[in-house]
Amino acid sequence: MTATALSLVDSARPARAVIPARHWRWTQPALVIVAGVLMLGVVRPAVFDLRVFTLVVIYALAAVGLNVLVGFTGVVSIANAMFLAVGGYAWARLADAYGPGIALVSGLVIAVVLALVLGLLLLRLEAYYFAVATLAVGSFATVVMRNWTSVTNSDAGIIGLGYLPVPGLTAVQSVFFLGIILLAFALYFQETLRTSSVGLALLSTRFDAPGSQALGIGIAQSRIIAFAFSAATAALGGALMVQLTGGAFPDQFSITHSISLLVIPIIGGRGWRWATIVGALVVIALPEYFRFLDEYRLVAYGVLVTLVALFVPGGARQLVTWMDTAWRRGVSHLRRKTTSTSGAPA
Amino acid sequence: MEQVRERRVHGDHGQVTELAYFVVIGLGIGAVYALSGLGIVTLFTGSGLLNFAQGDLMVLGALTAAGVAGSGHGYVAALGAAIAVTGIAGLLLGGLFALPLRQRGFDIDVVVIGTLGVAITMTNLLGIWFGREPERIESPVASATIPIGNFFAPMHYALMLVGAVVVFFGMRLLMRRTDLGLQLRAVAAGVSAARDSGVRIVRMLIVSWLIAAVVGGAAGVLVASVVPVVPESATMLGVNGFSAAILGGLANPFGVLIGGPILGVTESLSGAYLNETVRQAVAPVVLLATLLLRPRGLFASRAKARTV
Numbered sequence: 001m002t003a004t005a006l007s008l009v010d011s012a013r014p015a016r017a018v019i020p021a022r023h024w025r026w027t028q029p030a031l032v033i034v035a036g037v038l039m040l041g042v043v044r045p046a047v048f049d050l051r052v053f054t055l056v057v058i059y060a061l062a063a064v065g066l067n068v069l070v071g072f073t074g075v076v077s078i079a080n081a082m083f084l085a086v087g088g089y090a091w092a093r094l095a096d097a098y099g100p101g102i103a104l105v106s107g108l109v110i111a112v113v114l115a116l117v118l119g120l121l122l123l124r125l126e127a128y129y130f131a132v133a134t135l136a137v138g139s140f141a142t143v144v145m146r147n148w149t150s151v152t153n154s155d156a157g158i159i160g161l162g163y164l165p166v167p168g169l170t171a172v173q174s175v176f177f178l179g180i181i182l183l184a185f186a187l188y189f190q191e192t193l194r195t196s197s198v199g200l201a202l203l204s205t206r207f208d209a210p211g212s213q214a215l216g217i218g219i220a221q222s223r224i225i226a227f228a229f230s231a232a233t234a235a236l237g238g239a240l241m242v243q244l245t246g247g248a249f250p251d252q253f254s255i256t257h258s259i260s261l262l263v264i265p266i267i268g269g270r271g272w273r274w275a276t277i278v279g280a281l282v283v284i285a286l287p288e289y290f291r292f293l294d295e296y297r298l299v300a301y302g303v304l305v306t307l308v309a310l311f312v313p314g315g316a317r318q319l320v321t322w323m324d325t326a327w328r329r330g331v332s333h334l335r336r337k338t339t340s341t342s343g344a345p346a
Numbered sequence: 347m348e349q350v351r352e353r354r355v356h357g358d359h360g361q362v363t364e365l366a367y368f369v370v371i372g373l374g375i376g377a378v379y380a381l382s383g384l385g386i387v388t389l390f391t392g393s394g395l396l397n398f399a400q401g402d403l404m405v406l407g408a409l410t411a412a413g414v415a416g417s418g419h420g421y422v423a424a425l426g427a428a429i430a431v432t433g434i435a436g437l438l439l440g441g442l443f444a445l446p447l448r449q450r451g452f453d454i455d456v457v458v459i460g461t462l463g464v465a466i467t468m469t470n471l472l473g474i475w476f477g478r479e480p481e482r483i484e485s486p487v488a489s490a491t492i493p494i495g496n497f498f499a500p501m502h503y504a505l506m507l508v509g510a511v512v513v514f515f516g517m518r519l520l521m522r523r524t525d526l527g528l529q530l531r532a533v534a535a536g537v538s539a540a541r542d543s544g545v546r547i548v549r550m551l552i553v554s555w556l557i558a559a560v561v562g563g564a565a566g567v568l569v570a571s572v573v574p575v576v577p578e579s580a581t582m583l584g585v586n587g588f589s590a591a592i593l594g595g596l597a598n599p600f601g602v603l604i605g606g607p608i609l610g611v612t613e614s615l616s617g618a619y620l621n622e623t624v625r626q627a628v629a630p631v632v633l634l635a636t637l638l639l640r641p642r643g644l645f646a647s648r649a650k651a652r653t654v
Contacts, residue, residue: 074455122637125641128454129592131454132592132633135398136631139581139630140634143623143626147626259462270455299467301466302464302465304463305466306464309459310446311445
């Protein structure tokens, strides 16, 4: 545990700043919005590509909370497709009747309340047992979705769903735009959380639970906060997902999707601020462009997931850090060389 | 489990014999869950890893055996082939999961994601190799039945119970009476302490994966005579195995042997007297209820489940 923790905080390099850089609160959401606007206005991808990118944005949004849960507190949940479903079905049932705002917010609220209840009940468990418990919750949710016909219309699903139109944009573009805005908000919140005392408390429980408990941090409470946040972003993502596909079906919210959601922050690098965007690009977009692999796509995906978990547990971020350290080492090496040849004291 | 309904004979009969019939069926199905759970518990007590791919190992065994049996070989040959193939898979997985342990310990999320990745890989590979048609294996005791009043329970259910008991005692013998078992338990108790006492960690990890995979493979072969198996059955088999394992206590093979049948009987009875929806919900609900009320399992061992 401690050995892994050490490798993750990268003990080889001295910390650049004690307080995490606060400017990312603004710069990261701004960069995301700029990239999104450029995508719509300048790049103008084909419809298929835009659909893929929209799905990437949706998954990146849905996984932001899970990034906080897994990356900050080290707790693993295999039930988050359930919160996708809550958001999705809330949109499907309420958007036409009560308007898009009510639909989005009610999905969010139901998901958060559900997460709080589940968290209160289950987060007292040790992390392993919690993972198994969420697996049970996830499979129970699947049974509910398939059988609660009055709400979910079981396997036939609810079709013909509307989307939130943005003036001057097509359907997919509107969903993409809304996704970008919500993603920017979620990322802002993620970064605010990380630099707040609550976020630092969460981080401390991950690396040294007894130690943080001794400092007066309630481990269960902080984990519940993170779990509720993971439910909130997943519910937003679910609402967007049914807007993109135009229908809500139990198959969209299966355990497979819970696993995808969980894999996204891991592949990106749990706890990293860019983790869900990088992870969603790998998990969602890459398979779409590897169609030549045909049925071996998902096999390759599974192998990638296992290999990343076992050998690059820091995900894409670890690769970035490796390159960064190599670059720095190279630069300082060069600098030393040039100074020594010019005769100046190092 | 579908045949439970098919074999339900309607006619003039006592309610008690009907109940007894469904209990016997439930015990048999429970034996399957116990076998699935035993695989999970083997790995947990042998290495401290929680395997989310156990269902896939069972499916691998079942589909291999179905292939061999389908090409005209006998049941024993099919079982042997299944054990050989899952054994190889276990060795490979053990090697893979042992590699990173040479430098460091495991985080929980790494284990969960790693085995989930194995599950994704295997489900899809099995779909490609064996197709997605449901496969069945003709039981060696297909013609024999156990008479219960007017009902006739297939003898195979008894065979599954026997299988679960045999595997349990085999494991108990290994874990309690051999040096290998002692070393396995040492690894599960703490990797670094075990390493300091001279236990070969990598070797032990591979051994425990091997045992878990072989138990899973044999269990899969037994299951395939009762439930038609497709690659996607793995999730269901895995969840039920976890339910049985947690119900009995994750670190306690005896608990699994009891927990599986409890789960199976509950499922069988709720399927018979309530409806299919309730039957599907039994395993996850039992699992959740156990975690809420008695997280150490019905037969609490010393393993702790709560930190906070």
